[in-house]
Amino acid sequence: TVYLDHNATTRPVPEAVAAMVQALQQCWANPSSTHEPGQDARRLLAQARGRVAAFLGCQAAEVVFTSGATEANHMALLGALKAGTRRRLVLSAVEHPGLLALGLRLGAEGVPVDFIPVDAQGRLDLAAARSLIRDDVALVSVMGANNETGVLMPVAELAALAHAAGAWMHVDATQLAGKAPLSFAASGADLMSVSAHKLGGPKGVGALLVRKGLPLPPLLAGRQERHRRGGTENLPGIAGFAAACKRAAATLAADIARMEALRRRLEEALLAALPGVHVYGRAAERLCNTLCLRFGTLDAEQVLSQLERAGIVASSGAACSAGGTQPSHVLRAMGESPLHAKAGVRLSLGPDTTPEHIAAAIAAATGRLRPLLAQAAAAPQ
Numbered sequence: 001t002v003y004l005d006h007n008a009t010t011r012p013v014p015e016a017v018a019a020m021v022q023a024l025q026q027c028w029a030n031p032s033s034t035h036e037p038g039q040d041a042r043r044l045l046a047q048a049r050g051r052v053a054a055f056l057g058c059q060a061a062e063v064v065f066t067s068g069a070t071e072a073n074h075m076a077l078l079g080a081l082k083a084g085t086r087r088r089l090v091l092s093a094v095e096h097p098g099l100l101a102l103g104l105r106l107g108a109e110g111v112p113v114d115f116i117p118v119d120a121q122g123r124l125d126l127a128a129a130r131s132l133i134r135d136d137v138a139l140v141s142v143m144g145a146n147n148e149t150g151v152l153m154p155v156a157e158l159a160a161l162a163h164a165a166g167a168w169m170h171v172d173a174t175q176l177a178g179k180a181p182l183s184f185a186a187s188g189a190d191l192m193s194v195s196a197h198k199l200g201g202p203k204g205v206g207a208l209l210v211r212k213g214l215p216l217p218p219l220l221a222g223r224q225e226r227h228r229r230g231g232t233e234n235l236p237g238i239a240g241f242a243a244a245c246k247r248a249a250a251t252l253a254a255d256i257a258r259m260e261a262l263r264r265r266l267e268e269a270l271l272a273a274l275p276g277v278h279v280y281g282r283a284a285e286r287l288c289n290t291l292c293l294r295f296g297t298l299d300a301e302q303v304l305s306q307l308e309r310a311g312i313v314a315s316s317g318a319a320c321s322a323g324g325t326q327p328s329h330v331l332r333a334m335g336e337s338p339l340h341a342k343a344g345v346r347l348s349l350g351p352d353t354t355p356e357h358i359a360a361a362i363a364a365a366t367g368r369l370r371p372l373l374a375q376a377a378a379a380p381q
């Protein structure tokens, strides 16, 4: 199988698996215990924290380990509302469904929530952001890169706007980590979410980076993580996360160059070979690995099942619900019709994607989709 769904999750790298097994077998004591095995576990936790911090460009004391980006996002939004008297949230219209769902829930509970629109390329509307970010805003929360289109968001500009209004800035950097150079210190953000499983680590672990001195209340009470996240630490997961960060730090520049070249090859080949291919965010700055496109108006599910029969797995941005596939909210926010928004397919590459994988994907897509596109063109509208 050719796996082109790395924005959904990645295969754990061998170093991460080895670090997890070692933590499970040899370092399973509680890091809060004062005896020797507990102190060994505590040292492993500290070492892992240092590696994650080094990779993400922050201080070790700014790392709060969580169960993943979803928890980190909840901690940021709910914490910001609890920290002071300001009530208003400003999010982008294209946030991850988990964060959007939280925003909508808070909205239903009476919290004023505003959404910054995007243009047809998926780029954030900074003029709209400027008018929405006023001095009653508690938190501005925008993703670093969109998970469906890969389009990058203007984090530094937003952080400046947020700070000028006295608000905090949170970045959901889940899709940036491992695919773009990333520094919490340089980003200007006060809070940043990341997830291990998007960069070769295990699922169920991630972090919220919290700028030193920021008075962020905890989501889970307890004394672990400097009283910022209660619960016995997921040491095997954290060790795996740290090992993945260490490896990514060493390979990032080469990974980005390779993924970018392969993505370009895939994109150009599909545009040249098939009629009616539309690439989302083509004029925008995008992640190196993400290709979001539609093949005319062919339904994403149909395209994906054809590709899977040829051994290529990918995904649609669209969220599946009981009643069938919903059009992608990201593509809808970019102004696409419901029909087009249900046609969006996402091919996302990883550091282990090879030229052979890309050749196979090009052959499968051109071979299987050309007749379907011809059929659709011949059908009476």
Ligand code: PMP
Binding pocket: 007, 008, 067, 068, 069, 070, 071, 096, 098, 143, 145, 146, 147, 172, 174, 175, 194, 195, 196, 204, 205, 206
């Ligand atoms: N935010 C973004 C932008 C994501 O892409 C994802 C993963 N799909 C998440 C948050 C959720 O991460 P986790 O699985 O660690 O909860």
